[in-house]
Amino acid sequence: MTDSTTTTVRAALSGLSVEEKASLTSGESFWRTKAVGDIPSVMLTDGPHGLRKQREGGDHLGIGDSVPATCFPPAVALGSSWDVELAERVGAALGVESSIEDVAVLLGPGINIKRSPLCGRNFEYLSEDPIVSGVLGTALVRGIQSQGVGASLKHFAANNQEGDRMRSSSDVDERPLRELYLRGFQRVVEDAQPHTVMCSYNRINGVFASENPWLLTDVLRTEWGFEGLVVSDWGAVNDRVAALRAGLDLEMPGSGGQTDAQVAAAVADGTLDEAVLNASAQRNADLAVRWAATPRAEGPLDVDAHHGLAREAAARSIVLLKNDAPEGAAGSILPLRPDQSIAVIGAFAEKPRYQGAGSSMIRPTRLDDALTSIRAAAGDVVFARGFSVAIDVSSEETARLRDEAVSTASSADVAVVFAGLPARLESEGYDREDIDLPADQLALIDAVVAANPRTVVVLSNGGVVALPFADAVPAIVEAWLLGQAGGSATSDVLFGAVNPSGKLTETIPRRLEDTPAFLNFGGEEGHVRYGEGLFVGYRWYDARRMDVAYPFGHGLSYTTFGYGDAAATTTFGDVEVRVTVTNTGDRDGHEIVQVYTSLPGSTVQRAPRELKGFASVALAAGESREVTILVRRADLAYWDVRAQRWVVEGGDYMVEVGASSRDLRTTATVAVTGDEVRLPLTRESSLAEVMAHPVAGPMVQAALAGMAQMMEGASAIMPEGVSMDKMMGSFPIGRIGMMAGGQVTPEMIDGLIAAANAPQQ
Structure with a gap:
């Protein structure tokens, strides 16, 4: 937003009543927002692979009578190009066509994960992998918004089936939710700042996406820094006041003023803070005023x-x-x-x-x-x-x-x-x-x-x-x-x-029965259990060493490509991977170079390998080129449920480079420094966790040394090779006294925990 636009918005909002501000936060019609005072109405309309704008006088959906527009390849196809520059050019063309037709927001791209091949809307989504979805989604948003038109990143979030989509709850554990289903959205929001994000119909762990303050405010705005407007999918609002309170800014389509009146009444009786309404009204005004000040692309369309x-x-x-x-x-x-x-x-x-x-x-x-x-x-x-x-x-x-x-x-x-x-x-x-x-x-x-x-x-x-x-x-x-x-x-x-x-x-699996979500897809009684956890797509097939028809990343060419030895180094925390690729055939072509990482001996559950970077490289016949692919440190992180934050685990990472997830041509190893995770100790902390603690560990070691005779006696009666350390590693420290023959008192344990949790100087 420019300073002049900000000034215009503030002036336009300053004299509005609560009722008028409430009306700004819902649509006037199926496709347009309301004009209120000096704030104009704008049009939002369907994408994502072309402009679907309803003709004047057509049906309210516009499906049967939309204006002619270029139908670009849907996401199922465009994703298979793996080409960031191409995706951005397609996005820019979409922006041009939207601008010519005076459309302020194009509803797309869709970047939901392809959890199951049964999802009826998979043709609108890019990949089963969040890095592919996030990188290509970012390119599409940048392209669309390069023309001044807003993108609407959708469907936020965990919207991975069409059946019962208006009500069902996607019940997902924290790690897969963060690492798979939200990670692509995070990439696009942080890298491209789409003008809008569209919330999905479904519930997430029992809470409607449209009424989910954790999703729409805590994660989207506070953690990721989203600055734009959150719009509902069409008809996704269940409770307008609860949605506004959670962080939903615009209900679409309009309700004829019914829900506006509910919002105004909630402000009047104190159940909705007027500051919340003011913030959403301002975001809607920002979008409208910015579009009014944006030059339109000149028609007619080429x-x-x-x-x-x-x-x-x-x-x-x-x-x-x-x-x-x-x-x-x-x-x-x-x-x-x-x-x-x-x-x-x-x-x-x-x-x-x-x-x-x-x-x-x-x-x-x-x-x-x-x-x-x-x-x-x-x-x-x-x-x-x-x-x-x-x-x-x-x-x-x-x-x-x-x-x-x-x-x-x-x-x-x-x-x-x-x-x-x-x-x-x-x-x-x-x-x-x-x-x-x-x-x-x-x-x-x-x-x-x-x-x-x-x-x-x-x-x-x-x-x-x-x-x-x-x-x-x-x-x-x-x-x-x-x-x-x-x-x-x-x-x-x-x-x-x-x-x-x-x-x-x-x-491409051999059988439906082989797919990760086979026993969980669709759900029952309004709940869909994401029981496959982290193992979606190729992660599942690789972890189970399962044969597939064609693996993730596979695709042939009329030429051939050779790979030299890969090298990997850390650069400002990121990992830089370099490999020389040669077109060894007699035709010019593109090779999609893919980088996968793994951490042998990881302390947390992981897939055997995960895609972390890629590049589309054009090579003439016989040409060689060194390709550099940057793996972001953030993409190496897993979501630590205990610490409630992203954590990079330290260690020697294996970096595999190749032509598909199962055609890996060269391998390198790179040492990555881990993030320190210091969790508060409690009586439920295991002995192994206490021993690993930088403060409590040495104290316990000293105490155990004083109990050496007892420990030696216990070890003496164990079969050869049985480890007392492993046997006791999962024992809660709060119950260790029963094993110490009175030598460890509850007071001693509480003192140890207090010392460990005390602020460090």
Whole structure:
């Protein structure tokens, strides 16, 4: 905020009544805030991968009649680019389109963790890992806000399923809540200061997110330093006064003044401090006045340029899962050659599924399909629909479509099957029931492969799917939901005009039963127990040494990359990792260099390895480059439940660098100095904890030396190798007297505790 804007806001608020200030903190309509006095109304509208602005006179949701806008790749795809610079450029384009349409706040990005592949809204989220979500989320926010438009970071927090989302309680222990589900939000807030944060519908450990002062005030504002406005998800407010008191600044949509009256009455009867209302009113006024003073981007929109960016982003987001040679052939099946005869099969090639269903549905400025683009790139292309996405399809029609596809594929040099999830199987508002492709599509793939082993499968899906055909086909392309230019981008990758460089930001499991939240997802009686704790995504599979279809971070290229020896050093507390990467193939390409850390012998529970940094590196064929990746000291910290703060445990950290979580090419070790954690001792403190205490430890050692004869006698009757220290290590110090034969009195124990807890000089 500039000084002049601050002055304007203060002047505008100074003469307002309590009722007028209350009205500032709720919407006028579905998409707009109220204009009060000199404070203007502003529009907030849906994203996150495009502008979904309702046309004048359209339905109140605007889903059926929004203005045309560029549909960029949804987060499920863009996350797989792992490219910070690309994400920021997409964000800036979103900001430009919002500014042209006089939209003050674009509702996005969404950075919730992909706890389970069953979440119906996973297509709007970036990753199963908080570092990926936080870094790419920061880039998107910076891009959007570079145009003066506010971002709305969502959905805060622990919103990891759609089923019963308006009421259910996400019951999460402190460490996973902090280390997984809040960590990405913390990164974005601290690095990018989004203008708004959107609170989610759900409860967190029994308390609605909209009424949670610990979440909205203690953590978000006090700990992380958030300076902006907290807005509700649409319809997330349960109790307006409680929400305002907790730190919620803006209820959306408006209630026709009903909840404004509740707020004014609460101030009048003293149940709501007027200072709380004043603070929220000021934040709303700040947002509105800042937007009024912000120059708008000049229109009209450069549709071609933004479509070109959408095509670039889509191509960079495609993940090449597999690329082998067909049986009896030499060389990989991809890229395709224009002189090949190509059979294109599958309804999605002709009518692409390019975005998820629900509030984020964008009306695109144009729409590319893969079939048209493939025909433009190759001369001999035939097409068969192969399957129908309609709900009620007869078995006869299913068989006819499959037989037609088999006939089409049998005589072609290569068959490309476009398969995926129909829109009805994944949507906002409800969750998936399984991770399987429809049975008719699986049968189609089997039949096509039997007729033509030279088959490529291209997937269109917003969440991962099981791949029972993986061993049978030579190539699999994970094309996600790619936005409006996805068809041409897919053709670019298939023919090698763009070298694929996307990598998975979520693990593809072999079975739903293998997934971390399998026994806990969905919950019952309004509670969802996050029983997998810290072990979400690749952390779970690695800890259990479990086979997966394709691991986190995996993605192939038409070229190859070699890694030199990694080196790791500490720099001002952070860890600097350096490694030379070489493009050892004959094509230019991007490599996603990933850095994972672990601490052998850690005193707290940890995953075998955790991603802590990454970089997207462009390398020409034959080029080598030293890549430097900074691992922040804060990202090495775990949440100490006892101390109620972040703690970096000291020790020799293993740093693993590679091409995926299971393709680790080089390892280094770096010594990291730990944070001192001195907890108050109590009678419940264990003997081991007392012995480790810098004050109490030496005192106890001296006392034990005086009891040496007794200790030696006890040790003498123990079997060889049994450790008395380990046996007694967990014994509470308050009960040690019973083992000391009267030599240790309660007064002595209390004196020891008092000495240990006394302020140190």
